[in-house]
Amino acid sequence: MSENVAPQPGSFQELAQLLMSLDNLLVSCMRCGLCQAVCPVYGSTFREADVTRGKIALLENLAHETIKDPKSVNDRLNRCLLCGSCEVNCPSGVNILEIFIKARSFVAGYLGLGLVKRLIFRHLLPHPRLFNLATRISGFFQKPFLKVANPLVGTHRAPILKMFLGDRHIPSLPKASFSSKRGALNIPAGSSGIKVALFPGCVPDKLFANLSEATLKILRYHGVGIFMPENLVCCGIPSLASGDSQGFLGLTSQNLKALSKQPFDYLVTPCATCAANIKDNWPRFLDKYGEEEKKAVAALVSKTMDITQFLVSALKVEFKPAEPKNDAKKVTFHDSCHLKKSLGVAAQPRAIIQSLPDYRLVEMPEADRCCGNGGSFTLFHYDISKDIGQRKRNNIVSVKPDLVVTGCPACLMQLMDLLSQNNDQIAVKHVVEIYADTLPDQAA
Amino acid sequence: MSINQTLINEYINITSPSQVLTEEADRLSYSYDAAVLTPRIPALVVAPATEEQLGQVVKLTYENSLPLTVRGSGSNLSGAVIPEPGDSVVILTNRLNKILEINEEDLYAVVEPGVITSQFAEAVTARGLFYPPDPGSQTVSTLGGNVALNAGGLRGLKYGVTKDYLMGLEFFDYNGNLVKTGSRTVKCVTGYNIGAMMISSEGTLGVFSKIIFKLVPPPKASQAMMAVYDDINKASETVAAIIANHILPCTLEFLDQKCLIHVEAHTKAGLPTEAQAILLIEVDGGHQAGVDEDAQKVKDICVKVGAKDIRVAKDAAEKFKIWEARRNALPALARAKATTVLEDATVPRSKVPAMVSEVNRIADKYKLDIGTFGHAGDGNLHPTILCDRRDKEEFRRVEEAVDEIFDVALRLQGTLSGEHGIGQAKAKWMVKETNQATVDFSKRLRQALDPKYLFNASKKII
Numbered sequence A: 001m002s003e004n005v006a007p008q009p010g011s012f013q014e015l016a017q018l019l020m021s022l023d024n025l026l027v028s029c030m031r032c033g034l035c036q037a038v039c040p041v042y043g044s045t046f047r048e049a050d051v052t053r054g055k056i057a058l059l060e061n062l063a064h065e066t067i068k069d070p071k072s073v074n075d076r077l078n079r080c081l082l083c084g085s086c087e088v089n090c091p092s093g094v095n096i097l098e099i100f101i102k103a104r105s106f107v108a109g110y111l112g113l114g115l116v117k118r119l120i121f122r123h124l125l126p127h128p129r130l131f132n133l134a135t136r137i138s139g140f141f142q143k144p145f146l147k148v149a150n151p152l153v154g155t156h157r158a159p160i161l162k163m164f165l166g167d168r169h170i171p172s173l174p175k176a177s178f179s180s181k182r183g184a185l186n187i188p189a190g191s192s193g194i195k196v197a198l199f200p201g202c203v204p205d206k207l208f209a210n211l212s213e214a215t216l217k218i219l220r221y222h223g224v225g226i227f228m229p230e231n232l233v234c235c236g237i238p239s240l241a242s243g244d245s246q247g248f249l250g251l252t253s254q255n256l257k258a259l260s261k262q263p264f265d266y267l268v269t270p271c272a273t274c275a276a277n278i279k280d281n282w283p284r285f286l287d288k289y290g291e292e293e294k295k296a297v298a299a300l301v302s303k304t305m306d307i308t309q310f311l312v313s314a315l316k317v318e319f320k321p322a323e324p325k326n327d328a329k330k331v332t333f334h335d336s337c338h339l340k341k342s343l344g345v346a347a348q349p350r351a352i353i354q355s356l357p358d359y360r361l362v363e364m365p366e367a368d369r370c371c372g373n374g375g376s377f378t379l380f381h382y383d384i385s386k387d388i389g390q391r392k393r394n395n396i397v398s399v400k401p402d403l404v405v406t407g408c409p410a411c412l413m414q415l416m417d418l419l420s421q422n423n424d425q426i427a428v429k430h431v432v433e434i435y436a437d438t439l440p441d442q443a444a
Numbered sequence B: 001m002s003i004n005q006t007l008i009n010e011y012i013n014i015t016s017p018s019q020v021l022t023e024e025a026d027r028l029s030y031s032y033d034a035a036v037l038t039p040r041i042p043a044l045v046v047a048p049a050t051e052e053q054l055g056q057v058v059k060l061t062y063e064n065s066l067p068l069t070v071r072g073s074g075s076n077l078s079g080a081v082i083p084e085p086g087d088s089v090v091i092l093t094n095r096l097n098k099i100l101e102i103n104e105e106d107l108y109a110v111v112e113p114g115v116i117t118s119q120f121a122e123a124v125t126a127r128g129l130f131y132p133p134d135p136g137s138q139t140v141s142t143l144g145g146n147v148a149l150n151a152g153g154l155r156g157l158k159y160g161v162t163k164d165y166l167m168g169l170e171f172f173d174y175n176g177n178l179v180k181t182g183s184r185t186v187k188c189v190t191g192y193n194i195g196a197m198m199i200s201s202e203g204t205l206g207v208f209s210k211i212i213f214k215l216v217p218p219p220k221a222s223q224a225m226m227a228v229y230d231d232i233n234k235a236s237e238t239v240a241a242i243i244a245n246h247i248l249p250c251t252l253e254f255l256d257q258k259c260l261i262h263v264e265a266h267t268k269a270g271l272p273t274e275a276q277a278i279l280l281i282e283v284d285g286g287h288q289a290g291v292d293e294d295a296q297k298v299k300d301i302c303v304k305v306g307a308k309d310i311r312v313a314k315d316a317a318e319k320f321k322i323w324e325a326r327r328n329a330l331p332a333l334a335r336a337k338a339t340t341v342l343e344d345a346t347v348p349r350s351k352v353p354a355m356v357s358e359v360n361r362i363a364d365k366y367k368l369d370i371g372t373f374g375h376a377g378d379g380n381l382h383p384t385i386l387c388d389r390r391d392k393e394e395f396r397r398v399e400e401a402v403d404e405i406f407d408v409a410l411r412l413q414g415t416l417s418g419e420h421g422i423g424q425a426k427a428k429w430m431v432k433e434t435n436q437a438t439v440d441f442s443k444r445l446r447q448a449l450d451p452k453y454l455f456n457a458s459k460k461i462i
Helices: A012-020 A040-045 A052-063 A070-077 A085-089 A096-111 A115-124 A128-141 A159-165 A178-182 A202-207 A209-221 A237-241 A245-259 A272-288 A291-303 A307-314 A337-342 A347-354 A382-398 A409-421 A431-437 B005-014 B024-028 B051-063 B117-126 B143-149 B194-198 B232-244 B257-267 B288-305 B316-322 B329-336 B349-365 B392-411 B427-433 B436-449
Strands: A147-150 A155-157 A185-187 A195-198 A225-228 A266-269 A304-306 A329-334 A359-361 A403-406 A427-430 B044-046 B068-071 B089-092 B099-103 B108-111 B166-172 B178-182 B207-214 B221-229 B251-256 B277-285 B309-312 B339-342 B369-375 B380-387
Touching: A012 A052, A012 A096, A040 A382, A052 A070, A052 A096, A052 B024, A070 A096, A070 B024, A085 A096, A085 A337, A096 A237, A096 A272, A115 A128, A115 A237, A115 A245, A128 A178, A128 A202, A147 A409, A155 A409, A178 A202, A178 A209, A195 A209, A202 A209, A202 A409, A209 A225, A209 A307, A209 A431, A237 A245, A237 A272, A245 A272, A245 A291, A266 A272, A266 A291, A266 A307, A272 A291, A272 A304, A272 A337, A272 A409, A291 A304, A304 A307, A307 A347, A307 A431, A329 A347, A329 A382, A347 A359, A347 A431, A382 A409, A403 A409, A403 A431, A409 A427, A427 A431, B005 B044, B005 B051, B024 B044, B051 B068, B051 B089, B051 B166, B051 B207, B099 B117, B108 B117, B117 B143, B143 B207, B166 B194, B178 B194, B221 B232, B221 B288, B221 B316, B232 B251, B232 B277, B232 B288, B232 B349, B251 B257, B251 B349, B257 B329, B257 B369, B277 B288, B288 B309, B329 B339, B329 B369, B329 B380, B339 B392, B349 B369, B349 B380, B349 B392, B380 B392, B392 B427, B427 B436
Parallel strands: A195 A225, A195 A266, A266 A304, A329 A359, A329 A403, A403 A427, B044 B089, B068 B089
Antiparallel strands: A147 A155, A185 A225, B099 B108, B108 B207, B166 B178, B166 B207, B221 B277, B221 B309, B251 B277, B251 B369, B339 B380, B369 B380
């Protein structure tokens, strides 16, 4: 097809043309292959198509129509955690996540989304009431299905649900989600004079409600005002990772609308993935937003923070290093990819841990190596996810800690599953949980 | 012979279904390496996981007269693992990745070919010993690939290159029979020194299965410094004077002004961009006092020859900072434009200034952006051409410039490649550096060891 004739909508030529819009990014990969050193998926499978260099080569060939099999390319493109390890390590500074996220959306647009994903991304995630109801019903009926797997880690097996969950060891759902229990929040700024929008994120809201409660407790303790509108929805990362840019943009618009109701100084979340997604991915589709939305997204890029980053770097809470008590628990910290590689947050959670005399921080080897969860990656590639995770588990166990702490709810789920499967007696906590435990209880 | 399902099943019988890749998308991802050359898609990719599987795969492939290319991590810069044309097979070594032995008493290690260089070096360091070769791709390159291309690195001047650490080798010949050469001893004169022939053989003579490397005790002290020059000849005189004073720095690196400008733009590290060249010098040794003495001598030489500024690292943080310019040389150049053509022409040490000025002349002549950095201590320079491979007219000028760089290197009594290899990129130049008799001799040797001409046929000698 000659270049100046517009290709048929939905045709392979249209897909190739869309991918050609990434050509300037793709061409900057010099094929050095240094991504092999850090890619968790490649480290498990040793397949070139699983590493960034291979995926970029496939996309280039698809764009230039020298391979005409979008399905195969898509299968390989999806064997990626979007952890960003390669981008951080890339000598030519290739904008890898931009390439992968856009390419996933182009290819999914061509291949279609599939019924289950469509139902979840377009019908469940945009409706917070329905999503809360679904989790509440699941929470109510879960008991007969769950068998305790590892009480210290806090996991269960669900043999009857094997066809959906595999052999995963999972935490149980709380009776009610954080947002349905608390409703909308509007607490004026206290001593700090700062007001934040609290973005709990789906996993802390619906699965780890304790984590959201801990976040709330910390913010209130430090006199931070809190604004949490009731119709916040998913940040959109699952939709985006599956290439559903339409669903993603719908969710973003809903969130922007909800957040526009009140002024706030920072947007704070205990979910590293939500924070990274808001800062890095919301602006990726700037041309698809209206003028007001564009401004709001641009403002959020500088305002959005992980909770530990907010406490240490914005609120300037002084976390003085404390001498660990004699009976202090040995804790090791896992750097979540979205926290360290996307947000550059690694010192802050450690500063918090080291200020607590009840804990002694010991670093594990490869603390910033991906745990293998990758959000929806683990749903579709559980075998690889588990294999990547086993390396993380071995690194954790090697320093013989009492507990492992992280700053990302998805990593929490993965670490719980890994340690529980290995029958390790090591607790798993989010850093805000151990900090909140040291603060005095306040009236809710 | 073409590849049909029966043959694929034979490969699967030797290995397992997941070790044999036949789908187009998988094969396509083995069509290139780190050289900027035209890719070629192999017909089949197989990843043996044991020595036994490796031998059987080689035998089966040869029996079926299929061209074969052995691939580690595909990080070489000479097209040495771009597959052969036609129904060709790629044999991956990355599952043969076990360190079999590190012997602290007898100072050697035995490894499989797919072990990653830096992982090996770290394992050796953890046992209190030292494996010096450190090619730029060491975090991904395999030791098998390092032997096949005689990989070098920053420590060549004092510590040598991969060949200086090869004690023994086991490899499969074309029949799939295991051949053994060398030993675990310092001295060994048993049979021909086949290992020396296999070094930098680029996959044309046999398929490695096991490598024995020499290890050395690590240096206990080191000192790093940066010397800044407004005249490139003075930098070169410094190098010559250091060596004439019988000091062998462990690293003696060079960056020209174009490089410095790119690195400074990328890092904002406060580099002297007005300088014509800088030298980064590190001396090491067994005793701090001896190292300090050498460092002082080097500093005096730099001053005497005419360095306009010298920065000596006072601690580990400053040492890290001094090396920042070198660490960022390639990243900075690579970011400047879409395509980075990294060359490897090497000249006798004293010819470095002549070579750099010739490279700059060539850059002007072909209107190209070329930054040069490299290993001044061993005359191994990396003129790096920044371009965009999509611009056909420009890329033609790049190719002409590369040809002329080789011409100049040979005229200065240098060599086509110090460490990147001949591969398919430079095979056509072999006659020019040597002569027809050398090429003919090499071909006869090759024919004896690979009668069907199937081992990486388009590489090295054509």
